[in-house]
Amino acid sequence: MALLLGGLFSALFPASVFGWIVGGVIAAIASFVGFSLLFGGKKLAARGEETLRETRERAIFELAEARGRLLAASDVAAALALSHQEADAALTALAKREPDHVALEVAEDGAMLFRFAAPGKRIGSRVRFHEEGAHSVEDDLAEWDERAARSQQKKN
Numbered sequence: 001m002a003l004l005l006g007g008l009f010s011a012l013f014p015a016s017v018f019g020w021i022v023g024g025v026i027a028a029i030a031s032f033v034g035f036s037l038l039f040g041g042k043k044l045a046a047r048g049e050e051t052l053r054e055t056r057e058r059a060i061f062e063l064a065e066a067r068g069r070l071l072a073a074s075d076v077a078a079a080l081a082l083s084h085q086e087a088d089a090a091l092t093a094l095a096k097r098e099p100d101h102v103a104l105e106v107a108e109d110g111a112m113l114f115r116f117a118a119p120g121k122r123i124g125s126r127v128r129f130h131e132e133g134a135h136s137v138e139d140d141l142a143e144w145d146e147r148a149a150r151s152q153q154k155k156n
Contacts, residue, residue, distance in 0.1 A: 056080065056090055064116035070105075071114050088112075099123075 077087035095102040
């Protein structure tokens with residue numbers, strides 16, 4: 001458009017720079033609007049992704065509350081019409097971002113479950129499930145510390 005108008009005014013006024021000025025102004029305005037739309041679109045897309053993540057997280061917390069605060073990725077996938085991988089990624093990201101409210105547990109059969117804290121509460125100790133029963137991570141850490149201390153005493 002800028003070239004067309006600039007060429008038209010240059011043909012109408014060949015001894016003048018008026019055509020160049022009109023074409024340049026139109027080109028500058030078009031470039032400004034184009035870059036604004038391009039960068040504004042990227043910001044809008046990022047904001048949309050953030051809104052989608054927040055909405056999914058709220059839905060996952062509501063689903064957890066409705067199902068006794070223990071969810072598997074398959075539960076989330078079925079309820080939110082997501083693939084199993086998307087549901088697992090959403091739950092894992094949520095557990096990383098909200099460690100006081102979401103904990104990962106492994107059932108005796110190896111199934112990965114996500115335990116959610118009650119509203120207004122925090123997850124207590126993390127629990128890992130083994131074949132012989134449940135052990136808190138704190139107990140395991142204390143046992144490892146005792147082993148390390150005994151090993152150090154043997155060396156001395």
